[in-house]
Amino acid sequence: MTNTSSKQELDRALAILSRDSRNVGANIQAGVIYSQQKNWEKSALHLSKALAADKKNPLILEKLSDVALEARQLTKARKYARRLVDIKKRDAGALHTMARVFEAMGDINKALHWLNRALELEPANARLLKDKAEYFSQSGEIEKSLEVHRQILEIDPFSSHSWWPLVQLQKFEKAKAQDIIRKIDAAIAAHSEDSDLRELHFAAAKVHQDIGNYSQAFDHLEKANLLHSREIYADRIIAANINFRETYSKEFFQSRIKTGNREHRPVFILGQTRSGTTLTESLCASHSQITAGGELPHLTDFNARLDYFSTFEKKHHDAVHELSDRKIAEMAQNFISKTRHLREGDQLLTDKMPHNFLNIGLIAILFPNAKIIHCRRHPMDNCLSIFSNPMLDYHKEYKSRLDVLGEYYHNYVQIMKFWKEVCPVPIHDVFYEDLVSNTQNVARGMIDYLELEWEDGVMDRSSSQNTVKTLSVWQVRQPVFQTSKGKWRNYEKQLKPLRDILGDYIDEYEAELAALDKN
Numbered sequence: 001m002t003n004t005s006s007k008q009e010l011d012r013a014l015a016i017l018s019r020d021s022r023n024v025g026a027n028i029q030a031g032v033i034y035s036q037q038k039n040w041e042k043s044a045l046h047l048s049k050a051l052a053a054d055k056k057n058p059l060i061l062e063k064l065s066d067v068a069l070e071a072r073q074l075t076k077a078r079k080y081a082r083r084l085v086d087i088k089k090r091d092a093g094a095l096h097t098m099a100r101v102f103e104a105m106g107d108i109n110k111a112l113h114w115l116n117r118a119l120e121l122e123p124a125n126a127r128l129l130k131d132k133a134e135y136f137s138q139s140g141e142i143e144k145s146l147e148v149h150r151q152i153l154e155i156d157p158f159s160s161h162s163w164w165p166l167v168q169l170q171k172f173e174k175a176k177a178q179d180i181i182r183k184i185d186a187a188i189a190a191h192s193e194d195s196d197l198r199e200l201h202f203a204a205a206k207v208h209q210d211i212g213n214y215s216q217a218f219d220h221l222e223k224a225n226l227l228h229s230r231e232i233y234a235d236r237i238i239a240a241n242i243n244f245r246e247t248y249s250k251e252f253f254q255s256r257i258k259t260g261n262r263e264h265r266p267v268f269i270l271g272q273t274r275s276g277t278t279l280t281e282s283l284c285a286s287h288s289q290i291t292a293g294g295e296l297p298h299l300t301d302f303n304a305r306l307d308y309f310s311t312f313e314k315k316h317h318d319a320v321h322e323l324s325d326r327k328i329a330e331m332a333q334n335f336i337s338k339t340r341h342l343r344e345g346d347q348l349l350t351d352k353m354p355h356n357f358l359n360i361g362l363i364a365i366l367f368p369n370a371k372i373i374h375c376r377r378h379p380m381d382n383c384l385s386i387f388s389n390p391m392l393d394y395h396k397e398y399k400s401r402l403d404v405l406g407e408y409y410h411n412y413v414q415i416m417k418f419w420k421e422v423c424p425v426p427i428h429d430v431f432y433e434d435l436v437s438n439t440q441n442v443a444r445g446m447i448d449y450l451e452l453e454w455e456d457g458v459m460d461r462s463s464s465q466n467t468v469k470t471l472s473v474w475q476v477r478q479p480v481f482q483t484s485k486g487k488w489r490n491y492e493k494q495l496k497p498l499r500d501i502l503g504d505y506i507d508e509y510e511a512e513l514a515a516l517d518k519n
Contacts, residue, residue, distance in 0.1 A: 006033055017046075024050045024057075031063060040071035058087050058094065065097050069104055072297065072338065077101045092118040096128060103131075106342070108139045126152055130161050142169055158187040160196035163203040164390060172210045180207050194227040201227070202390050209388075214490045221388055225400040234398040234408045236309040240358055241411045243308055243316040245418060248361045252321075253424045259325050260368045261332035266339075267348050267450060268299075268363055270356040271375035272412055273395065274385035276432040280375050281352040283443045284450070286458045293342045296351040298335050299359040302366075308358065323365070332366040348450065357412065360419045360427075371450055372425055374416065377432035378509055379502045380488035380495060383409055406501030413505055433485050434516050 010033045016026035031047035034040075044067050051060045061084040068077035081098045088094040095118035102111040112135050119128050133148035146169055149162040163184055172180060184204045191197050201224035208217035267284065269277050285292035306319040343349045354375075356363070363370050377385075383406070386399050398408040420427055428449040435442045443458050488495055499506065 006036065009033060022049065022053050024053050027053075028060060028063070031060075031067070035063065035067050035070070038070070040067050043067045044071070056087055058084055058091075061087070062094070062097055065101065069101065072104075074101065074105050074341075077104065090121060092122040092125060092128065095121070096131070099131065099135075103135060103138075108135050111135055124155055126156060126159065126161070129155075133162070133165065137165065137169065145169065157183065158190040160187065160191060160199040163187060164199040164206075167203045167206045172207055174211045177207050177211045198224045198227045199390055202388070205388065209490075212490075218491050218494045224390070225387060225396075234404045234411075237358075237398070237408055237411045237415075239311050240308050241415050241418075243310065244361060244415060246314065247317040247320050248418075248422055250422050250424075253364060253422065256328075256365055257368070257424075259328045260364075260366050261329065261336070262367075262369050264332070264336055264367060265348055265369045265371060266335070266367055267350045267371045267373065268356050268360075269350055269352040269373045269375060270360075271354055272357075272377065272382050272386075272409065273354045273391070274389070275354065275375040275377040275382055276430070276435055277352045277354050277375045279435065280373060280430055280446070281350050283439075283458055284350055284373075284446060286460055287447060287450075287452060287455055288457070289347055289452055290450070291343050291347045291349050293339060293349045293351050295353040296339065297353065298338050299351070299356055299362060300353065302331055302335075303359050303362050306362075320361070320365075328365055335366065348452075357416060357419075360423055360425070364423050364425045368425065370425055372427045373446060373449070374427050374429050375432065376429055376509070378485070378488070378513075379409060379413075379505045380499065381432075381485065383498055383502070384488045384491060384495065402495065402497040403501065406498045410501060410505070431513060431516060433513055436485065 010030060013026040013029040013033070016023050017030065020026070027046040027050035031043045031045075031050065034043035034046065044064065047060055047064045047067065051057065051064060054060060061080050065077045065080035065084060068074070068080060078098075078101045081094075081101045084094045085098050095114050099111045099114035099118065102108075102114060112132065115128060115132050115135065119125065119132065122128060129148055129152050133145045133152070136142075136145035136148060146166060149166040152159050152162040153166070167180065167184075181204060184200055184207065188197060188200045188204070191200065201220040205217040205220035205224065208214070208220065267290065269281050269284070271277060281292050281294075284290050306323075307315045310316050339349055339351075348371075357374070360372065363372065383402075386395070387402065387405060391399065399405050426449075428446065430442060430446065440459060444454055447454050447458060492499075
């Protein structure tokens, strides 16, 4: 549905509701369209009105569960999913909805239980099998995950959704790689949809890289990225860089010194994507006093309401400066309430959303005693890793072209330098290269920064995260390897546009690493 037709459909539905606010069909239509617009509050409002008039409508219950999942209202999502399953006990889609709810709640065992019940009804359903492989992967059962992906490929040898995870979760020797490449090439030839082709090109690039075919690998990477190129987010981060400098200062933070929640000390592990945040969290969460929260969306949601991407002069400035003490307390409590189910007792909770580097000003206002761990990685390796992986939609808005990616990274560095100048919360830097070379020393430094006593169990990361949902799922289950350092030099010629932009930052970073080595 195009934006124009969607608006027209919404206008028609709202016109009907202006005359008959309980009209079931119009409320469903409005709820569905608002959900497409990611306006979860309005979507839930209209769908709830529809449900009040038609209490056993499975479509409404399914949509309400989906909207509650997107809004991270997991208790509500489970309630609607349960009612849906009660009505459609032998419907694979209803059982799958329940599985997705438990996956979102971090209970992979229950998610697999419901998914297996759905698969009993539809054993060859590729979507169900794909989720089963993903659940196994999140819980660290990599071999089981690979086996399910192989099962999917037996059903559909051209499945784009299985080739990428299959090759990402293992490394290939030359003999086997050639056969895999032939099969992926055949899948590429069989597909025409950009989304399918993107994953297949990324998969082909990964296998070529494993066996040192760097020219062929980069060719596939360029094709994959250009299939979905939208350079929007790079413009947004430029606006954010300007807005933060206009809004925050040492004097501003000093004026808010008595605001915020001082009792809670959430740990924010942030930095650029693919900089080692998952590995860092897994070490921290191996401590008995720390719980891994994963990538939490709450701060980004808060800051978005403060228009931090706005291109209108002083809009973000005014929104932040007009925050009352009461509003700040409400926002802090909101974060605490939404994450309470993740914590056990007085444990510290980690939030490893990398893009929280955009939210450091807000962190300092809401939680003056928060801890901030900044994960850093060689600019070229970091950007190559971003360029080499499919990632979520909003990443595609800055990662698809090397020059845009370089500009994005430039602004990230500038924003972090600014926060270190003005932010009253001390920021603890962790260098990826140092982390993988001197893991225990770096881990001790982090635990000391978090004001906790060292525990030898920190070095055993096997059970530190119940589920891992990021691209690093494979690495975090393995011993710490150093093979991700210096990969960019294999593509030095192809990455010249990136190096031209990041040259000064490369020199700065390498100088800091050299200073670490001396110490």
